[in-house]
Structure formats: structure tokens, C-alpha cells
Amino acid sequence: MRAGEVSEVSQDYLKAIWSAQEWGGDPMTATELANRFGTTKANVTEVLKRLDELGLITRVPYKPPVLTEQGTAIALSMVRRHRLIETFLVKSLGYSWDEVHDEAEILEHAASDRLIDRIDAFLGNPTSDPHGDPIPGPDGRVDSHTPTLLAEATPGRYQVLRVSDADPVVLGKLAEAGVLPDVALDVVDRTDEAVTVDIGGKQETLDSALAAAVYLDVASSAS
Numbered sequence: 001m002r003a004g005e006v007s008e009v010s011q012d013y014l015k016a017i018w019s020a021q022e023w024g025g026d027p028m029t030a031t032e033l034a035n036r037f038g039t040t041k042a043n044v045t046e047v048l049k050r051l052d053e054l055g056l057i058t059r060v061p062y063k064p065p066v067l068t069e070q071g072t073a074i075a076l077s078m079v080r081r082h083r084l085i086e087t088f089l090v091k092s093l094g095y096s097w098d099e100v101h102d103e104a105e106i107l108e109h110a111a112s113d114r115l116i117d118r119i120d121a122f123l124g125n126p127t128s129d130p131h132g133d134p135i136p137g138p139d140g141r142v143d144s145h146t147p148t149l150l151a152e153a154t155p156g157r158y159q160v161l162r163v164s165d166a167d168p169v170v171l172g173k174l175a176e177a178g179v180l181p182d183v184a185l186d187v188v189d190r191t192d193e194a195v196t197v198d199i200g201g202k203q204e205t206l207d208s209a210l211a212a213a214v215y216l217d218v219a220s221s222a223s
Contacts, residue, residue, distance in 0.1 A: 001070055003077040006054065008109045011078050012037065013047055014056060017067055018075035022133075023147065023162070023215060027064035073140055080136040081108040081116050083129035086165075088119050090130045097130040098171035131171075132162030132181030132215070150195055150206070150214035153187045158216040160185065170213050177204040179214055 003011055016036055020028040028036070033044045048065050051057045056071035067075060085104040089095040095103070111119075117138065120126075127143070128134050136142040147161050160183045163174055178199045179185070186198040195211040197204055206214075 001054070001056075001074065002113075003074045003081075004113070006056070006074065009047060010051060010054075010056070011074065011109065013051060014067065014071050014075040015078040015082070017057070017065055018072060019079065023145075027066070029064050076136045076140045076142060077113075078108060079142075080138070081111055083133055083135045084116055084119050084123070084126075085111065086129045086131075087123055087126050087135070091123060096172075097165070097175065098168035100130065101165045101168070128162075128181065130181075131165045132160065133165075145215075146218055147215035148218050149212060150187070150197070150216055151190075151208055151211035153190065153195070153216055155187050155189065157184065157186050158218075159183070160214060161217040162215040164213040164215075167213070170210055173210055174206075174213065177206060177210075178202070179204070179206070179210075 006014075013033065016033065017028050020026070020032075030041055030044045030048065033048075034041045037044070048057060048059055051065070051071065052059045055068055056074065057065040057067055059065055082104045085107050086097075086100040089100045089103060090097055120135075120138070126135055134143040134145075145161060148158070150158075160179060160181050162181060163171065163179065165171060174180070179197070183199060187195060188198050188203065189196040190211075192208070194205050194207050197206065
């Protein structure tokens with residue numbers, strides 16, 4: 001079964017279930033899915049029941065849904081579409097990185113596999129999107145990382161691996177501060193309320209909400 005053979009709602013649920021755990025988060029419960037999609041828990045239960053019947057998830061009472069191999073393949077196909085579209089919008093159409101998420105959420109359902117593959121080739125087969133999220137390959141393979149949250153980082157040198165695109169306001173503030181994927185920074189000081197970083201000799205103090213959106217490459221930290 002391919003992504004185009006299931007409904008847009010099913011595509012969204014599978015992508016959300018997979019994405020929740022990509023960066024070390026907990027599995028999505030039915031309640032969290034209801035909050036994510038602005039619907040009722042009863043509606044979520046119906047969607048999950050259909051996905052289970054299609055063999056795309058496994059349902060266990062009182063536990064979060066688990067993607068099957070086929071469900072994972074469709075989820076990764078949708079993630080690939082989303083991130084390639086975001087990259088195309090930024091690199092080719094001049095969008096800023098805080099504008100592309102909602103556009104990609106719409107366009108990913110309309111794009112064919114052929115168009116996505118053409119975009120991939122046109123962009124030179126990028127490995128990550130504008131926020132640093134890895135782009136799955138056509139075969140569904142995707143890079144995995146063991147990041148450190150800036151909000152939890154000890155003093156030392158790091159490289160920004162990824163910035164969460166959940167909040168465009170946060171993205172805008174981090175861009176102004178120069179906190180972007182692949183940027184090297186030094187964590188100078190950290191409290192419960194803020195983290196002070198040094199980027200190229202300029203110090204920036206980021207509040208806890210901003211720091212919680214930044215993922216650092218552990219391999220690049222100084223020992």
C-alpha cells in the first residue's frame with residue numbers, strides 16, 4: 001500500500017505518530033492526537049480503528065498506537081514529501097524557514113511521487129530540510145541522531161543539529177539570534193530560565209522556550 005492509497009487524514013495520523021518519537025519524544029496517545037488535530041477523542045478512536053483494520057498500526061487497549069512496517073513506510077513517505085517541499089520553498093521560492101511548515105502541510109497531500117522525486121533531483125538530493133530535520137530517501141531510509149537539547153546542555157562547544165518548527169514565532173527569534181542548523185556555538189551558562197550562548201564572539205541569552213526548541217550535535221561538543 002502506498003501513501004496515495006489512504007486518505008489525507010490517515011496520512012496525517014501516520015506522520016504524526018512517527019514524528020512524535022523521531023527526536024526522542026514519547027509515543028502519541030489518543031488524547032494527544034485529538035489535541036494535535038483539534039478533534040475529539042472519539043473521532044481519533046475511529047481513525048485509529050480504520051488504520052488498524054488496514055494493517056497500518058497495531059492497537060493495544062490503553063496504550064499508544066504502534067506503526068506497523070507498512071504504516072511506517074507511508075509515514076516516512078509523507079515526511080519525505082513534507083521536508084522536500086519545505087526545502088524547495090526556501091531554496092527556490094524565497095520563503096523564510098518560519099513560513100514553510102503550514103504550506104508544506106497542504107502541498108504534501110497534492111504532490112505525486114513523481115513530482116517529489118523531481119524536486120529531490122532539482123535540489124541536488126538534500127539530506128536535511130531548512131530546520132535540520134533529515135529527509136528520508138526514496139527507499140524510506142532516514143538518518144538518526146542522539147541530540148542534546150540546548151535547554152539541557154552543559155557548558156561547552158556544540159553544533160546546531162536541528163531547530164523545531166513547531167512555533168514560527170520561536171523560529172523567527174532564533175533566526176534573529178543566529179541559531180541555525182550547522183552553526184557552531186558555545187554554551188556559556190545555563191539556568192532554569194535561560195541559556196547564554198556565544199556565536200562567533202557574540203553572546204545571546206535565550207529563554208527556556210527558545211532553548212527547548214534547539215537540538216545540538218553531541219558529537220561536535222568539546223570534551
